[in-house]
Each structure stands twice: as C-alpha cells, then as structure tokens.
Amino acid sequence: MADALFDTTVFIDYYRGDLAARELIAAAIEREIRASFSAVTAFEVWMGISDAEEERDYYAIMRVLEEAPLTASMARMAAEWLRASSPRRSEALFRDALIAATAVERNEPLYTRNAPDFRRFQADVRTY
Numbered sequence: 001m002a003d004a005l006f007d008t009t010v011f012i013d014y015y016r017g018d019l020a021a022r023e024l025i026a027a028a029i030e031r032e033i034r035a036s037f038s039a040v041t042a043f044e045v046w047m048g049i050s051d052a053e054e055e056r057d058y059y060a061i062m063r064v065l066e067e068a069p070l071t072a073s074m075a076r077m078a079a080e081w082l083r084a085s086s087p088r089r090s091e092a093l094f095r096d097a098l099i100a101a102t103a104v105e106r107n108e109p110l111y112t113r114n115a116p117d118f119r120r121f122q123a124d125v126r127t128y
Contacts, residue, residue, distance in 0.1 A: 002036035002066050004028075005103040007112035008044040010128070011037075011061065015054060020128040024111060029064050036066035038102040040095050068102050077101040081121050097121060 006024065013021035028035035042062065049055045078097035082090040096114070100121035103110035109124040118125045 001106050002034040002068075002108050004033055004035045004126075005068060005099075005106065005108040005110050006035050006037050006041065006065070007099055007110060007114060007118070008041045009113040010111055011041070011045050011058060012048070013113060014061070015057060024128055025061055029061070034066065036068045036106070036108060037062065038068050038099045039070045040098045040102070042067070044095065068106055068108075070098060070102065071105065074098060074101040074105050077104065078121075093117060093120075100125075 004024075006028075010021050010024055014025045024033075024035070027033045045058050045062075046055075049058065075098065078094065078101040081097050081101075082093060085093065096117050100110060100118050100123040103123045104121070109126045110118060111126050111128050112118055113127060115125050115127050
C-alpha cells in the first residue's frame with residue numbers, strides 16, 4: 001500500500017504548473033512518499049490529454065507511482081454510497097465514488113482539490 005492516493009486533480013494541476021501539486025509529485029518521484037493512483041484516475045487523465053508532450057509527462061509520472069486497480073469490492077462500496085442518489089447525481093459522481101472507494105479499501109489518504117465531492121464518501125480526504 002501507498003502513503004497517498006492521488007486524484008486526477010493532482011495530475012492536472014501538476015501539468016498546469018501548480019506548485020503544491022508539483023511538490024506532491026516530486027515527493028513521490030524522489031521516493032519521499034509512496035503514492036498511488038486509481039485506474040479511474042488513469043482513465044480521466046488519458047481522456048483529457050491534448051498533445052504528445054502531455055502524454056509523455058503523465059506516462060513518466062505514472063511509471064513511478066503505484067497503480068491501484070479497481071476491484072469488485074471497490075465497485076460495491078461506491079455503488080452503496082450512490083444507491084440513494086438520483087440517477088443524474090449518481091452518474092455525475094460515480095467516478096469520484098470509485099476513486100474514493102479505492103482510497104478507503106487501500107487505507108490511503110486521498111489527495112485532491114475536489115474535496116467537497118469526495119467528502120460525501122468515507123475517504124480520508126486531504127487537500128494540497
């Protein structure tokens with residue numbers, strides 16, 4: 001297990017030059033912390049790529065982080081959290097729920113700038 005699970009916002013903010021995100025990624029690259037990312041985060045990152053340089057940068061970062069695969073128990077946890085929500089709300093939050101369930105199951109704090117959406121789940125949410 002890792003010391004932190006990075007949400008998609010960490011990667012996006014890193015690429016945009018955000019100092020706090022850059023410090024988190026640097027700490028992981030330099031092995032000061034062990035960091036992971038969800039398979040859902042990988043999906044979101046790859047969907048948002050706009051050029052080859054950005055793709056190379058993300059790939060280089062992900063190679064040094066631990067990939068946290070999605071499991072059936074994570075999917076079940078996320079579904080339980082969203083079951084009481086309207087279909088529209090569930091659709092809007094299902095990726096966040098899967099990322100949060102990944103953090104919970106792996107007992108890793110979830111680093112994000114999207115704290116309000118993640119706090120509705122039972123994850124240890126931390127902002128940077």
